Amino acid sequence: MSKGYASEVREGDSGDFESSRVLDARGEADEQQVEAALRPKRLADFPGQTRVRDQLDLVLQAAKGRGAAPDHILLSGPPGLGKTTLAMIVAAELERPIRVTSGPAIQHAGDLAAVLSSLDEGEVLFLDEIHRMARAAEEMLYLAMEDFRVDVIVGKGAGATAIPLELPPFTVVGATTRSGLLPAPLRDRFGFTGHLDFYAPEDLALILARSAGLLKVDADAAAIEVIAGRSRGTPRIANRLLRRVRDWAQVHGSGRVDVAATQAALELFDVDELGLDRLDRAVLDALCRRYAGGPVGIATLAVAVGEESDTVETVAEPYLVRQGFIIRTPRGRAASPLAWSHLGLTAPAGTGIPPAQQTLPLDDSGPGRFA
Structure with missing residues (x-):
């Protein structure tokens, strides 16, 4: 057992892990040590x-x-x-x-x-x-x-x-x-x-530039801006994407993180130009294609994408609501015109959500919170 993994157990976990987690403990510890160093x-x-x-x-x-x-x-x-x-x-x-x-x-x-x-x-x-x-x-x-x-x-x-x-x-x-x-x-x-609220792209660019220096990654300023714009306003995601782009540049490129390497790496890892990943697009696709834009309950939506309700509600939905792709209504989740447009689809007539049924995303991850 690696030192980092053992300290994680001592510092906050009950020690009740599945065998699969024990098998890749060294890899998890390495990731934690990198994040801690940044x-x-x-x-x-x-x-x-x-x-x-x-x-x-x-x-x-x-x-x-x-x-x-x-x-x-x-x-x-x-x-x-x-x-x-x-x-x-x-x-x-x-x-x-x-x-x-x-x-x-x-x-x-x-x-x-x-x-x-x-x-x-x-x-x-x-x-x-x-x-x-x-x-x-x-x-x-x-x-x-x-x-x-x-x-x-x-x-x-x-x-x-x-x-x-x-x-x-x-x-x-x-x-x-x-x-x-x-x-x-x-x-x-x-x-x-x-x-703590989500970060602006310029703040994420500063974080990424600092991380690139600590990781000894040769990165273009333009590539840093691309990664920052696709990081969902979250430093943890930004640093993770930087490491994956570094890996792509090392294996398939010249070792330098430039715009071409960044775009190729993010395409490989299913991160589009707005920061949506595979789960985000699966939720939007199910909402638009299978349920005609909704509204539909979160449990039904989770079954449609093969995930748990908590995963959809806590991982995908906050960002989709914040970016205006999903509208929360008393009857369930509905797709906004932006969601149809992002998927390259045309919204059928009569799928708009009346203003009286819309709700503002004033949850823990929304912009309506006060410090």
């Missing part, structure tokens, strides 16, 4: 998210000036936008160690008590996917965040005794892709909440 280490090096970055810098600088632990921090937003990176930066800026775990790994109050009792003063506790933590652990976390103590229950039944355990001051950094699932008592205990 992460900026300081706020000054963190591109994009200017508002959140400036707000977080103020919170951290003020806490350092007082010589105290900063307020607990909640970071929300779609996957791949830098929540984990910002948590690492918080610890680096405070010059304190960081403990990493995740909500799914904490299924019992005892699991959380073991983590909390081992924290040092000023340490940063990063809870990824905090909305998936067990309810009993959430209730223990309320007290720990507010009063820096936990009550350990000893015994059972009428003879049970609560022993208070004092904790040193620490900072919780919680990350969630679905902030609406957080209970209000937990959400209210965070002194700072930052919502």
Whole structure:
């Protein structure tokens, strides 16, 4: 077992893996190590998210000036936008160690008590996917965040005794892709909440230029712009596409990432000029060709493309809604004129969605969220 994979288990997974995941553990660890190496280490090096970055810098600088632990921090937003990176930066800026775990790994109050009792003063506790933590652990976390103590229950039944355990001051950094699932008592205990939105292409170009330098990839500025425009506003996707284009240039090209190599590589990996991948186009194709533009329920749509409903709803739909390809209505999902046009199809007469049936995409991944 590789070092990176073992640390991932210790930091947040339950250790219950399928054998197929164990077989390719070294490959996953290598990808994780590459992604970790590309992460900026300081706020000054963190591109994009200017508002959140400036707000977080103020919170951290003020806490350092007082010589105290900063307020607990909640970071929300779609996957791949830098929540984990910002948590690492918080610890680096405070010059304190960081403990990493995740909500799914904490299924019992005892699991959380073991983590909390081992924290040092000023340490940063990063809870990824905090909305998936067990309810009993959430209730223990309320007290720990507010009063820096936990009550350990000893015994059972009428003879049970609560022993208070004092904790040193620490900072919780919680990350969630679905902030609406957080209970209000937990959400209210965070002194700072930052919502990360999708990146502009020019910010992604800066990220890609920096990543190319770290990976020692010889890349044209024009090729960087092409990759940035197809990265769905997400740095994680941008860095992944850069590595795949680098691979194509190494195997089939001259080794230099230019526009021709970029376009050929992205065509090979089914990423079109608007950033839509195979799943996105399959959803649009099923919606337009099989169901005449809808509306159709998400479960039916998922069966049509051979995926789980959660996959379609959390992976494909947010970007398609944001880009105006899909309209969410009370009766289901419907294709917009842009979807028909993108597939090279002509929308049949009478398939438009009346304005009264349209709904705005004000979910966690939409542009209508406030920081």
